[in-house]
Amino acid sequence: MEDSTSGGEEDYYYSSDRESLDGLENEDSDFQWAPSKGPTTKVITKESLLAAQREDLRRVMDMLSLREHHARTLLIHYRWDVEKLLAVLVEKGKADLFAEAGVSVVECEDTGSPLLSSSTAMCDICMEELPGDTMTKMACGHRFCNDCWTEHFVVKINEGQSRRIRCMAHKCNAICDEAVVRSLVGKKHPDLAEKFDRFLLESYIEDNRMVKWCPSTPHCGNAIRVEDDEFCEVECSCGLQFCFSCLSEAHSPCSCMMWELWTKKCRDESETVNWITVHTKPCPKCHKPVEKNGGCNLVSCICGQAFCWLCGGATGRDHTWSRIAGHSCGRYKEDREKKTERAKRDLYRYMHYHNRYKAHTDSFKLESKLKETILEKVSISEERESRLRDFSWVTNGLYRLFRSRRVLSYSYPFAFYMFGEELFKDEMTNDEREIKQHLFEDQQQQLEANVEKLSMFLEEPFDQYTDDKVMEIRMQVINLSVIIDTLCKKMYECIENDLLGSLQCNTHNIAPYKSKGIEKASELAVCWNNKASTTADTCFPSDCGTSGKHDRPISLGSADDNGCPSQKRPKKETYGGAFFDLNLPAEVLDRN
Amino acid sequence: MIDFARVQKELQECSREKDTSGIKVSPKSDNLARLTGIIPGPLGTPYEGGSFEIDITLPDGYPFEPPKMKFVTKVWHPNISSQSGAICLDILKDQWSPALTLKTALLSVQALLSAPEPDDPQDAVVAQQYLREYQTFVGTARYWTESFAKASSLGLEEKVQRLVEMGFAVGLVRSTLEAVGGDENLALEKLLSS
Structure with missing residues (x-):
């Protein structure tokens, strides 16, 4: 800031x-x-990844006086959540903390080092009697031969389990010392050792709630x-x-869930399907949807089948305006009527929000193109002999326009779900919903009006105006920018405090509004x-x-x-x- | 590559101890990657008296990767598929340790027979039955053991034959035999009293 x-x-x-x-x-x-x-x-x-995890490693190492690899094992187990790790430490004590994560800090003198070559020992994996100097004992006390360890590490690394390679002994929860893994694997498969190191490094991203890969495609790394x-x-x-x-x-002020539902709704053809339910009936013979474009209730499909538009049942062709020969379906079916009404209403409601959402998204796209022409105007203006030198207000205004356009366009899917029945049906009474909707729509409309005004002023050919006129536009743009910023802020506050704040379900988290943008x-x-x-x-x-x-x-x-x-x-x-x-x-x- | 030297040693050890453990492992062919294991049904369970054949395939990474095992003999058990014989056992999956052997793995399978874990089922139908109608489960498991896991499974057909000759319907005879776990006398008693 x-x-x-x-x-x-x-x-x-x-x-x-x-x-x-x-x-x-x-x-x-x-x-x-x-x-x-x-x-x-x-x-x-890629370059700063190591430094990033060092901060956390250092904290844990200092606090528990641990070596780096132990600190890493702990942090990987607790998903790089230092606070959680400390909470477990306070609650259960050091011994349990270590045991759960598979850290054995009981250091035997010969840990990780070969035995004297004079003695031999049995490796329980390959079942061979081998000289002691070809065997390695892990911190947990289990000793196996180097070949078997290496093979074990290779299999685990290839399985993508580098971050938690456990000891080979049955039911031993200890995590193998990364230095031993690195040195043994490196001797035979240097490429795999590198892979192992990379996996350890990337654990900081993969296993960490607060760190995520940038979703760019192609990936920026x-x-x-x-x-x-x-x-x-x-x-x-x-x-x-x-x-x-x-x-x-x-997508703020939409919550993630709203946004997911919205994109899905826009993508799939559920509304088309809705239209079809409202306006057509399936032919009883070929099952194609048939739309009635006028006439009496006897409808004939292109396949030749005649059917009753009221009940959808197949009939003969003899009929008058009021009745079809040999067919009677006069009983009123309230259920179906209601369903049709509902589908119609839902469709119109969706269309209302979608049209506005789309309008602002489209404006946003157009205005992005406009950026270039406006910047051109700025450079023309700057060339001119004029007492006005500073045109930052134009770019500032333009930026504010982009920001608020986005906010505005995403505010429509938000409203669609906020005041619809899909997510909050039982959370509000109808009266509450109505009050909230008015409150929100007032703000939305104010914002909308100001955004359009700002857009209008920015499109003025100010490079052709006199200084006085430019000053006037400048004043307007600056004022509108401030007003719009305040309105956006207020809208987010309203959402957070008045709309979502009072609800039971708290699964809708809205990314906070930031004046200066994302x-x-x-x-x-x-x-x-x-x-x-x-x-x-x-x-x-x-x-x-x-x-x-x-x-x-x-x-x-x-x-x-x-x-x-x-x-x-x-x-x-x-x-x-x-x-x-x-x-x-x-x-x-x-x-x- | 499979560590064949170790497999050889494992086989030797198994044959040395087969009288105490009752577990047999023998290669199917001469390449040692395909083996057959035999485990006796544990005493005091519906599998008692049965002898269960298990198909073993060693992956290339053995012993660093777990051996693949499945029942050849049909068995009625919540953690074993009644269709395919697939076994749901942690040590055959992520809890495998290279320090385990074919023998210890088979012992674990045997232990699974005596201690089913219906909450983590392989066969949902069997698990449901185990949880809801335990007695029926025991009956069916015993009947399956009787029918499929005994050298003289033809004994069952003979029992059916004899009971049918007494004048009972084949279907009824089979279901009754199944219900009592294959005991001919019990079945007859039940048939007469019904």
């Missing part, structure tokens, strides 16, 4: 990514040891680590924005160990080529202290059109 740039460093760290529209700088105030309250979402690249809250939206350094919880596209994960600092340095630039892997560099030295601004969920950033200077700060109050921008 807190970053202000000092001009001198600016060009030095300039990278082309800065020009991307979402180029909100990533704040990385905690690239050194200093714990930060700022954004803590991290990109973990990165993983994202979040802190505290799994229900959030993040942006990987490869540029992909996604919901951390369900790994699909960022949080961009920052590169994980890898200088925590002996490479510590005082300059920021060495704190980042040099080869994280895909990512937007944001690693400017940072002078800490005061963190947001007004209790607002979307942390505001301190005033900062802006550099050219590619920069924008969405959160500066209008009056601050005005003074610029």
